[in-house]
Amino acid sequence: MSRLELKEFISLREYNTFRIESKGRYYLELKNKNELKEAYNFIKYHDLNYFVLGGGSNILLPELFNGLVIHNQIKGINVTAETSEYIYIRAGAGLKWDDFISECLELGYYGLENLSYIPGTVGASPVQNISAYGVEVKEFIDSVELFDMSLAREVFFKERECYFSYRNSVFKSNPNLIVTAVNFKLNKRPKLNLTYRDVAEHLKKSKTATFTPKDLRDLIVNIRKNKLPDPELIPNAGSFFHNPIVDKKVADSLLKDYDIPTFNSDHGKVKLSAGWLIENAGLKGFRLNNVGVYDKHALVLVNYAGATQKEILDFSRLVKDKVYEKYKVRLSIEPIIIT
Ligand SMILES: Cc1cc2nc3c(=O)[nH]c(=O)nc-3n(C[C@H](O)[C@H](O)[C@H](O)COP(=O)(O)OP(=O)(O)OC[C@H]3O[C@@H](n4cnc5c(N)ncnc54)[C@H](O)[C@@H]3O)c2cc1C
Structure with missing residues (x-):
């Protein structure tokens, strides 16, 4: 029993x-x-x-x-160690991610500002190495505490054992590993990352003399509210596709024909914008029955009413095929498909 x-x-x-x-x-x-x-x-x-x-x-x-x-639903935050520069903080996996950032800022622990307003929990943050506005969460993860369902015991992964990469980690393909807590290493003094285009442009325009971590968080929240559909109003799962990472020769060949944005990635590879590919394949705002490409952001698929997993996957196949037909680039799906 x-x-x-x-x-x-x-x-x-x-x-x-x-x-x-x-x-x-x-x-x-x-x-x-x-x-x-x-x-x-x-x-x-x-x-x-x-x-x-x-x-x-x-x-x-x-x-x-x-x-x-x-x-x-495992909650709780506590400080486990500190140096003159860093604070080590342990957070329960079931905490709401954005509440955790807000609490860190209240306490004067910095670094996660650019990842503000991403939905979800602390425990899922290492699973896909969440990223936004020029920051990946791996930069602030010291270690991850887990329960291994194949061994029925607790295990502990240092950052280097998590094999973090763009929206990926060892956990994403290993459902036996359940995150129970994440140990973060945060800055005691603010170190703002203001390099991302939207942020840099705002700063240029606003001409403010001082810009605090709280200001950065507020700015990110504002940008995100304007760009992405609120799931409470228009159900969605954020970016539906990964930004494809291709060989340089593939990117060079695309650049001959199209004015396509490209970004340097690891190992000499090039990252393309999946949103750009979908939009320029003419699919922004395209809708079929209950599912559609969001009309303000082509990377987001939305559920207009009562869509099932199958309907969403069928629709996403259509998007992938159209993009492949035009650009010969294959998109892959970001959300996890539960069967
Ligand atoms: C509007 C919107 C905007 C978004 N913006 C971003 C963004 O900017 N950057 C970004 O990276 N992501 C973004 N996302 C995607 C999503 O918010 C993140 O991937 C988030 O970390 C998922 O957390 P979750 O708790 O909701 O995970 P869930 O959706 O519940 O689960 C996702 C996967 O993680 C696994 N998982 C969850 N918790 C654990 C755990 N404790 N241990 C082991 N596995 C676990 C699940 O089994 C599943 O496989 C966005 C989503 C939405 C809806």
Whole structure:
């Protein structure tokens, strides 16, 4: 007999920002990491699948998930060490990401400002190495605490063991690893990253003499509110496709025919803008039944009403095919598809 407080056949609609109508066969609100051993026994005994749900902002759910949904609600923040320059802070995986940044700023711990207003939880931040406005979260992660469902025990990964790369990490392809807490190394003195184009342009225009970390956070929140659809009003999962990373010769050949923006990436490769490719394939604002390309930002697919996982995936295939037809570049999907 399981001592877990499980619910059955609960609706996950309010727990995913695409607002897909989905049900979980079993559902656990995970309040502390010790429950994971019990969850492991339950899964093994009933031979079930499982997945971890955070804020549901980077996920595509099926109509019925016939296994255990582990909804991470582990909270808590505490300082674990400090030097004259840095503060080491441990945050529970179920904390809301943006609340965590806000609290860090209140406490005078800096670095995460550019990642403000990204939906989701602290625990998911290392999973896809969240990034925005010139900053990747890996720059501030010291280590990650996990429960390994294949070994039924706790494990600990230093930053270098996480194999972070653009919107990716060792965790993204390994669902056995459940993040229970993240240890961050933040600055005690502000070190603002103002290099990103939208931020730099704003600063040039505003001519303010002082610009604080709080000002930077407010600016980022404002830019994001103007650019991206609010999932409460227009359900979506943010960027639906990765920005493709291609060989330099592919980029050079595209540049001969198109005025396409390119960005240097690691190992001599070149990053293209998926939003630009979709927009210039003529798809910005394109809608088919319940799903569409957002009319203000071509990288975002939106659910206009009651779309299912299948409808969204079928629509995304159409977008991928059109982009490939025109540019011979293959797009890949960013959100995790749960089956
Ligand atoms: C409007 C909007 C804007 C966005 N902007 C950005 C952006 O600028 N940059 C960016 O990088 N992303 C962005 N995203 C995507 C998303 O917010 C992030 O990927 C976020 O980190 C997902 O967190 P979550 O808690 O919602 O994860 P979920 O969607 O719940 O889960 C995503 C994946 O992570 C896994 N996961 C979740 N929690 C854990 C855990 N504790 N342990 C192990 N695995 C876990 C899940 O199983 C799933 O595979 C945006 C999304 C939206 C809707």
